[in-house]
Amino acid sequence: MQKAVIQLEPLVCPSCMQKIEHAVKLLNGIRQDSIKILFNASKVRVNFDSDKLTVGEIEKAIETLGYEVISSKVKPA
Amino acid sequence: MQKFILGKKNQITLISAILIVLAFFSRFALENMDIFHWSLIIASVLGLAPIAIQAYQALKVKVVSIDVLVTIAVTGAFLIQKFEESAIVTFLFLFGAYLEQRTLNKTRSAIKELTEMAPESALKKMENGEFEEVDVDDVDEGDILLVKTGAKVPVDGTVLSGEGYINEASITGESVPVGKTVDSQVYAGTILENGTIQIRADRVGEDTTFGRIIELVEEAQDSKSEAERFIDRFSKYYTPAVLVLGFIVWLISRNVELAITILVLGCPGALVIGVPVSNVAGIGNGARNGVLLKGSEVINDFSKVDTIVFDKTGTLTVGNPEVAEKEFYGENIDEVQAYLASVEKESDHPLAKAVLKDIGETNLFTVEKTEVVKGGGIIAQVNGRRIAVGNVALMEKENVALSEKARRDVERFEQKGNSLVLTAVDGELKVLMGIRDKIRPGVKKDLQKLKRLGVKNLVVLSGDNQGTVDLVARELGLTKAYGHMLPEDKSAFIKKMQAKGHIIAFVGDGVNDSPSLALADIGIAMGSGTDVAIETSDAVLMNSDFSRLPHALGLTKSTARNMKQNIIIAVGVVIILLASLIFSEWMNMSIGMLVHEASILVVILNGMRLLRYRLRGRLA
Numbered sequence: 001m002q003k004a005v006i007q008l009e010p011l012v013c014p015s016c017m018q019k020i021e022h023a024v025k026l027l028n029g030i031r032q033d034s035i036k037i038l039f040n041a042s043k044v045r046v047n048f049d050s051d052k053l054t055v056g057e058i059e060k061a062i063e064t065l066g067y068e069v070i071s072s073k074v075k076p077a
Numbered sequence: 078m079q080k081f082i083l084g085k086k087n088q089i090t091l092i093s094a095i096l097i098v099l100a101f102f103s104r105f106a107l108e109n110m111d112i113f114h115w116s117l118i119i120a121s122v123l124g125l126a127p128i129a130i131q132a133y134q135a136l137k138v139k140v141v142s143i144d145v146l147v148t149i150a151v152t153g154a155f156l157i158q159k160f161e162e163s164a165i166v167t168f169l170f171l172f173g174a175y176l177e178q179r180t181l182n183k184t185r186s187a188i189k190e191l192t193e194m195a196p197e198s199a200l201k202k203m204e205n206g207e208f209e210e211v212d213v214d215d216v217d218e219g220d221i222l223l224v225k226t227g228a229k230v231p232v233d234g235t236v237l238s239g240e241g242y243i244n245e246a247s248i249t250g251e252s253v254p255v256g257k258t259v260d261s262q263v264y265a266g267t268i269l270e271n272g273t274i275q276i277r278a279d280r281v282g283e284d285t286t287f288g289r290i291i292e293l294v295e296e297a298q299d300s301k302s303e304a305e306r307f308i309d310r311f312s313k314y315y316t317p318a319v320l321v322l323g324f325i326v327w328l329i330s331r332n333v334e335l336a337i338t339i340l341v342l343g344c345p346g347a348l349v350i351g352v353p354v355s356n357v358a359g360i361g362n363g364a365r366n367g368v369l370l371k372g373s374e375v376i377n378d379f380s381k382v383d384t385i386v387f388d389k390t391g392t393l394t395v396g397n398p399e400v401a402e403k404e405f406y407g408e409n410i411d412e413v414q415a416y417l418a419s420v421e422k423e424s425d426h427p428l429a430k431a432v433l434k435d436i437g438e439t440n441l442f443t444v445e446k447t448e449v450v451k452g453g454g455i456i457a458q459v460n461g462r463r464i465a466v467g468n469v470a471l472m473e474k475e476n477v478a479l480s481e482k483a484r485r486d487v488e489r490f491e492q493k494g495n496s497l498v499l500t501a502v503d504g505e506l507k508v509l510m511g512i513r514d515k516i517r518p519g520v521k522k523d524l525q526k527l528k529r530l531g532v533k534n535l536v537v538l539s540g541d542n543q544g545t546v547d548l549v550a551r552e553l554g555l556t557k558a559y560g561h562m563l564p565e566d567k568s569a570f571i572k573k574m575q576a577k578g579h580i581i582a583f584v585g586d587g588v589n590d591s592p593s594l595a596l597a598d599i600g601i602a603m604g605s606g607t608d609v610a611i612e613t614s615d616a617v618l619m620n621s622d623f624s625r626l627p628h629a630l631g632l633t634k635s636t637a638r639n640m641k642q643n644i645i646i647a648v649g650v651v652i653i654l655l656a657s658l659i660f661s662e663w664m665n666m667s668i669g670m671l672v673h674e675a676s677i678l679v680v681i682l683n684g685m686r687l688l689r690y691r692l693r694g695r696l697a
């Protein structure tokens with residue numbers, strides 16, 4: 001289990017949060033209840049299973065939606 | 078391709094603005110309807126592209142977003158050849174989003190300033206003994222780092238060599254530089270103003286004091302109150318419901334224009350953004366002014382506080398008591414003082430420190446059989462004699478008889494607001510000391526401000542004797558004062574007041590008061606920023622600055638009011654729009670979109686006012 005903190009470009013519309021949350025939720029290996037989208041800080045915090053998923057795949061899911069990923073950090077949870 | 082279009086949103090917005098202007102120019106000045114139509118068609122298609130892409134992305138992850146509503150509405154308008162409407166609506170939607178981004182960045186600026194103070198690089202000692210610049214993330218605990226003049230301290234650590242002066246304003250709010258030498262503690266995010274030091278990293282990254290403060294503020298600005306969670310749930314169903322409503326209207330009336338107008342008017346716009354905007358601006362203002370507020374729930378509760386309970390020592394007073402008066406009874410004063418000093422040396426009670434300071438250098442004896450009497454004092458065996466040091470209650474317990482003169486002295490000392498320390502040797506009173514703590518400068522004025530902000534009860538609870546506490550209460554104009562309170566008495570008192578329906582804030586220094594801090598509706602820690610109390614309380618006054626308290630209360634009141642205003646604006650706009658669609662002729666898609674975007678800007682600008690909030694000096 002690993003914990004990722006992904007910094008995004010500044011989020012503007014709150015429906016972005018919904019979109020990002022759903023998109024990340026649909027990935028295999030995500031701890032569903034751990035997803036936290038911080039609107040004002042424009043960050044995504046999520047725990048995931050590192051056997052099934054890499055942080056790169058999470059980033060890609062978010063970028064496909066059209067939100068730029070600025071940086072990300074991964075720590076053992 | 079998608080990414081390219083989304084990345085060029087601002088340019089697209091500009092081009093569609095130019096096209097719309099061109100269209101109306103050619104219609105009214107050149108009277109050329111071809112250019113008019115074609116300009117609008119191009120503007121519509123161009124403007125719709127990024128919105129449609131966002132809508133598609135949203136639907137792919139099963140979210141009906143505002144983009145979806147707008148895309149359907151604009152497509153509909155386009156199909157029934159209402160190019161004027163489709164062009165203007167897409168333009169307004171894009172331009173609104175642009176303005177929202179700009180203004181939102183402003184509201185977030187206060188907190189951003191704080192996070193940007195985080196150190197980014199460090200000079201780390203490598204295996205070859207040379208220092209090399211590395212990213213702060215690559216520093217581990219135990220690494221040796223070099224900090225040069227003007228640089229930020231990258232981690233929490235201990236000075237190994239060198240000396241210098243450090244500005245710790247980012248942690249304590251105090252901008253007078255602090256001298257550091259070998260073995261001094263240094264904190265991440267502080268700035269070495271002069272000198273050069275080598276430090277050992279003790280805590281890195283998010284574990285540093287600065288890291289914890291940032292994480293706390295970041296969590297706080299995005300924490301949600303009950304009301305917000307309700308709005309979130311609501312908007313999840315609201316947007317699809319508007320879509321369904323539009324569809325039903327179309328089914329019944331077969332009027333495409335009416336149906337798509339409903340889609341635009343029903344956009345939830347300002348509702349979802351109103352509260353978070355107030356929240357981030359309010360917390361940002363606090364962070365800038367030495368008040369850490371932990372989230373919107375705290376803001377709501379804090380704004381309703383009608384009773385504030387204070388700890389005395391270290392909160393209302395400076396917390397540095399000194400011996401103000403003393404009386405000796407009998408002979409051998411030096412010997413008795415030596416016994417007293419020996420016993421007090423064993424204690425870390427603030428009064429003991431004051432006693433030791435007053436006595437100064439003296440012979441120390443070995444102390445045996447030390448017994449601490451809770452709420453009383455200390456009893457110990459020194460040089461074969463029984464020494465009792467403590468308050469009047471302890472003397473009674475020890476059956477120490479007080480002479481007529483001693484009784485009068487006790488009374489006199491208490492009236493002057495002294496805490497009493499009595500010393501008895503073998504059951505006979507020898508010394509009476511009156512110890513006083515200075516009231517923090519400016520506290521009286523701050524308390525008056527709190528009253529003016531609507532706080533009804535200002536209560537002080539203290540372990541000190543009633544005389545001292547009464548005196549402080551009289552001097553400061555507090556409504557109630559209770560002495561002889563142990564920590565458990567304090568929390569019992571808070572429970573009792575809460576049962577009577579009061580909303581209580583407790584202000585304490587967070588060490589011995591943690592039960593009360595946790596129990597009160599709002600626990601406010603007087604923190605120097607390095608305290609663990611930061612984590613247990615709801616709000617922190619940085620650098621133990623009492624004068625921040627009225628600001629904090631005023632700010633939470635303004636922020637709570639601001640949130641309500643924003644909710645009213647948002648709900649009001651939707652109601653007025655839908656009502657005017659039914660009852661008036663002039664409502665259409667373009668006006669609806671204009672009003673929506675305007676209302677979003679209004680709530681953001683309204684929230685932004687909080688950044689400038691300052692407690693007005695209404696003191697006569």
